[in-house]
Amino acid sequence: SQQGEEDPQALSIQEGENATMNCSYKTSINNLQWYRQNSGRGLVHLILIRSNEREKHSGRLRVTLDTSKKSSSLLITASRAADTASYFCATGGMAGGTSYGKLTFGQGTILTVHP
Amino acid sequence: IAGITQAPTSQILAAGRRMTLRCTQDMRHNAMYWYRQDLGLGLRLIHYSNTAGTTGKGEVPDGYSVSRANTDDFPLTLASAVPSQTSVYFCASSPDARVGQETQYFGPGTRLLVL
Numbered sequence: 527s528q529q530g531e532e533d534p535q536a537l538s539i540q541e542g543e544n545a546t547m548n549c550s551y552k553t554s555i556n557n558l559q560w561y562r563q564n565s566g567r568g569l570v571h572l573i574l575i576r577s578n579e580r581e582k583h584s585g586r587l588r589v590t591l592d593t594s595k596k597s598s599s600l601l602i603t604a605s606r607a608a609d610t611a612s613y614f615c616a617t618g619g620m621a622g623g624t625s626y627g628k629l630t631f632g633q634g635t636i637l638t639v640h641p
Numbered sequence: 642i643a644g645i646t647q648a649p650t651s652q653i654l655a656a657g658r659r660m661t662l663r664c665t666q667d668m669r670h671n672a673m674y675w676y677r678q679d680l681g682l683g684l685r686l687i688h689y690s691n692t693a694g695t696t697g698k699g700e701v702p703d704g705y706s707v708s709r710a711n712t713d714d715f716p717l718t719l720a721s722a723v724p725s726q727t728s729v730y731f732c733a734s735s736p737d738a739r740v741g742q743e744t745q746y747f748g749p750g751t752r753l754l755v756l
Contacts, residue, residue, distance in 0.1 A: 530683075557743060568645075568731055568747035569684070614683065618743050627672065627691060627738030628699070629745060631684040 530615045530632030538638045545602040547635040549615030550595075557618040558591055558598050559629065564611045572600075572613075607641045643667055645748035647732050653754045654722050662717040662751050664732030672738040673715040674745065675699075675707060677728040684731065690715055691738040722755045729753070 533548045549558070557576045561569040575582045575591045575598070582589045588601040602609055614634045619625025648663045666673065671692045676684040676699075686699030690709040704726060706718045715734075719726055729752050733745040 559744065561747075566750075568749050569733075569745075571744045571746070574744060616684075616745075627743070628674070628686060628689060629743070630686070630700075631676075633681060633683040 530617055530630060532613075532615060532632040532635045534635060535633070536636045536638070538640065539605060540640050541605060541607055543605055543639075545605050545609070545637055545639070547600045547613050547615075547637070549598045549600070549632055551598075551615075551617050551630075551632075552596065553617075553625075554620050555593075555617045556620050556626070558589075559616045559618065560587075560589060560598075560600050561614045561616060561631075562611045563614065563634070569614065602637075605637075605639045607639050610637060610639045612636050645732055645734055645746060647730075647748040647751050649751060650749070651752040651754075653756065654719075656723055656755055657721050660719045660722055660753070662719075662730055662732075662753070664715045664717070664748060665713050666715075666732075666734045666746075667713065668734060668736075668746065669712060670734035670736050670746070671712070672735045673709065674733040674735075675705070675715070675717045676731045676733065677701065677726075678731060678750075679728050687717065687730075689738075722753075724755045727753060727755045 559574045560572045563569045586603045612634045616629040616631045645666045674689045675687040688707040690696045732748040735745045
């Protein structure tokens with residue numbers, strides 16, 4: 527069963543606009559990560575946020591985590607055509623649990639940025 | 642530095658045949674993983690290895706086996722392929738399965754079609 531569910535499934539925007547993708551999960555986590563996948567390629571790690579963190583930035587990326595709502599969001603500001611890709615959230619399990627050391631991925635959001 | 646390599650890039654396989662997907666990393670990472678990616682289902686963990694000499698079952702292990710004889714290699718074997726194993730297979734590694742080193746690095750994938 528999938529731990530993470532992402533919303534929306536697909537997002538289409540113009541260059542320069544901001545893109546927001548959301549991820550919800552079901553069980554307690556150690557960390558939440560976001561990955562990017564260009565068509566036909568492997569996944570690339572973008573950012574990791576731990577369960578005791580609320581917000582994290584990396585360049586044009588901003589990630590928030592609300593553990594009370596079991597949700598996270600990824601914001602890409604001033605999007606570019608090169609940001610077109612699929613974006614996945616992945617949750618890392620708690621220490622001592624069966625999912626510790628492993629990631630559970632959501633189904634992904636397909637982002638298309640039009641020039 | 643190659644990172645993670647996978648072979649073959651793609652394969653068409655007759656049902657019932659045996660197939661080994663190869664994965665090699667040169668980053669001296671302790672942990673390695675095999676995922677399958679299917680449309681609408683995201684990535685699902687097949688098997689994992691936290692360190693050389695140990696392996697574990699993921700979410701969808703049936704029909705697959707792995708071995709971890711050394712740090713660098715983590716082959717995935719389909720003993721008798723079935724059409725439902727048609728998928729894109731990704732190998733990944735992380736420095737360690739423990740807290741602080743959970744970011745995963747992905748290979749380019751193997752596209753497998755079982756007829």
